Amino acid sequence: MRLARVALLVAAFVAAVVVCPSSAPGEASGQERIALRVEIDGAIGPASARQFEEALAVAAERNADVLILQMNTPGGLATSMREMIADILASPVPVIGYVAPAGGHAASAGTYILYATHVAAMAPGTNLGAATPVELGGPLPSFPDGDDKNDGTGPEAGKDRKNAAGPPPAGDAMTAKVTNDAVALIRSLAELRGRNADWGEKAVREAASLSANAALQEHVVDFVARDTAELLQLADGRTVEVAGRKEALATKGLPVETLEPGWLIRLLAVITDPNIAVILMLIGVYGLVFEFTSPGAVAPGVIGTICLLLGLYALNLLPINYAGLALLLLGIIFLVVEVFNPTVVLGLGGVAAFMLGAAMLLKTEGPGFEMSWTVIGIAAALTLGLALLTGSYLWAARKNVPRVGAQAMQGLPAKILDWEGGEGHVLARGERWRAKADEPLAVGDSVEVADVRGLVLTIRRRNAGGDGARQ
Numbered sequence: 345m346r347l348a349r350v351a352l353l354v355a356a357f358v359a360a361v362v363v364c365p366s367s368a369p370g371e372a373s374g375q376e377r378i379a380l381r382v383e384i385d386g387a388i389g390p391a392s393a394r395q396f397e398e399a400l401a402v403a404a405e406r407n408a409d410v411l412i413l414q415m416n417t418p419g420g421l422a423t424s425m426r427e428m429i430a431d432i433l434a435s436p437v438p439v440i441g442y443v444a445p446a447g448g449h450a451a452s453a454g455t456y457i458l459y460a461t462h463v464a465a466m467a468p469g470t471n472l473g474a475a476t477p478v479e480l481g482g483p484l485p486s487f488p489d490g491d492d493k494n495d496g497t498g499p500e501a502g503k504d505r506k507n508a509a510g511p512p513p514a515g516d517a518m519t520a521k522v523t524n525d526a527v528a529l530i531r532s533l534a535e536l537r538g539r540n541a542d543w544g545e546k547a548v549r550e551a552a553s554l555s556a557n558a559a560l561q562e563h564v565v566d567f568v569a570r571d572t573a574e575l576l577q578l579a580d581g582r583t584v585e586v587a588g589r590k591e592a593l594a595t596k597g598l599p600v601e602t603l604e605p606g607w608l609i610r611l612l613a614v615i616t617d618p619n620i621a622v623i624l625m626l627i628g629v630y631g632l633v634f635e636f637t638s639p640g641a642v643a644p645g646v647i648g649t650i651c652l653l654l655g656l657y658a659l660n661l662l663p664i665n666y667a668g669l670a671l672l673l674l675g676i677i678f679l680v681v682e683v684f685n686p687t688v689v690l691g692l693g694g695v696a697a698f699m700l701g702a703a704m705l706l707k708t709e710g711p712g713f714e715m716s717w718t719v720i721g722i723a724a725a726l727t728l729g730l731a732l733l734t735g736s737y738l739w740a741a742r743k744n745v746p747r748v749g750a751q752a753m754q755g756l757p758a759k760i761l762d763w764e765g766g767e768g769h770v771l772a773r774g775e776r777w778r779a780k781a782d783e784p785l786a787v788g789d790s791v792e793v794a795d796v797r798g799l800v801l802t803i804r805r806r807n808a809g810g811d812g813a814r815q
Contacts, residue, residue, distance in 0.1 A: 412575070450472040540564050628652025
């Protein structure tokens with residue numbers, strides 16, 4: 345009996361070992377295969393980078409076969425572009441870059457991102473390129489004697505350009521540094537994915553562009569697809585390197601699910617516009633000013649705090665120049681002070697600081713992330729107008745006769761009710777007050793209030809003809 349039990353246990357163990365491995369593939373094969381799609385429509389910025397990062401996380405969590413990055417973008421910020429490229433290179437899920445729909449483009453930052461994807465495709469009627477860093481704000485450096493380059497031919501062949509030309513101007517040197525850095529990035533991506541590195545460099549240095557069919561002929565993209573179904577069909581069977589390993593794509597006929605951006609991404613896309621961020625800061629500052637000047641209103645303080653925090657959060661996500669931000673805030677402070685102490689000088693200085701700060705605010709600019717002088721000019725004019733209008737009311741109010749407090753009682757007529765030894769009681773404004781005087785007075789004398797100390801009035805004899813001067 346004991347041997348029979350041992351034999352049964354051994355048989356059960358062997359069966360478990362045999363059945364468990366064989367059941368794993370069945371479970372894996374039973375898992376739903378899917379292709380996820382994320383659409384970037386507009387400028388590449390913090391919201392785009394956040395949306396793509398979340399899409400990659402969802403794709404990895406759901407073990408998606410591929411993630412389709414559909415782009416229609418004029419470009420954007422270099423910082424956000426590099427974040428997206430780093431996410432693609434580290435992704436455990438293959439990323440298919442797809443420029444669509446027809447009429448769309450992947451310019452500037454979009455070209456770099458397309459080069460980084462594991463598979464690159466375009467829809468008919470689209471284009472890509474023009475990848476010169478637009479934030480440089482000037483032409484590429486030129487060489488002396490009218491020659492843009494010394495290519496080793498002609499009368500300048502064999503000469504050392506460095507010794508002949510001397511050091512380039514600071515602006516040209518910075519332009520060359522940023523351009524060379526962009527060239528190195530796009531060439532490294534092209535070499536990694538086996539794409540045309542020479543044309544990539546041309547897109548950076550000369551702002552070259554290509555149509556979909558021309559990009560296919562130049563080996564910039566892998567194929568041209570009319571729609572997502574054809575895209576997955578043409579990508580099927582291709583071998584790509586994902587996270588350091590070779591992987592053959594099996595994408596034909598996969599169902600496609602589009603990942604929609606959440607409310608936070610949509611909000612981020614709005615507030616990271618630098619013009620919106622500056623307007624939010626203005627609303628925030630003036631909301632707090634109104635709350636401090638009129639305690640208990642609540643609404644200006646709540647709205648102002650929310651807007652100020654949103655504006656500062658948006659600027660924190662953008663590549664800003666802190667000297668520009670300091671000038672912007674200094675201009676707002678000057679304009680706020682102008683409201684309470686009208687001097688004109690502070691108002692004009694505040695506008696000047698505000699405009700200079702707005703011009704210097706961004707370190708780099710890209711498509712969709714430029715400061716609008718129209719918006720800044722209107723904001724500065726409205727702010728200055730509000731400061732001058734409020735200041736004029738305050739200035740006029742200072743000239744008016746006080747209506748409350750001790751100052752308002754000075755000069756008011758009073759009637760002596762009883763008097764003895766330099767003090768007594770008087771009737772002023774229908775109220776009985778304790779009073780004193782530095783001169784002899786008696787009941788029935790015409791007096792007025794000279795000063796108020798606590799709850800005691802100092803009174804004096806009124807001049808002839810003074811009755812009725814203050815009511």
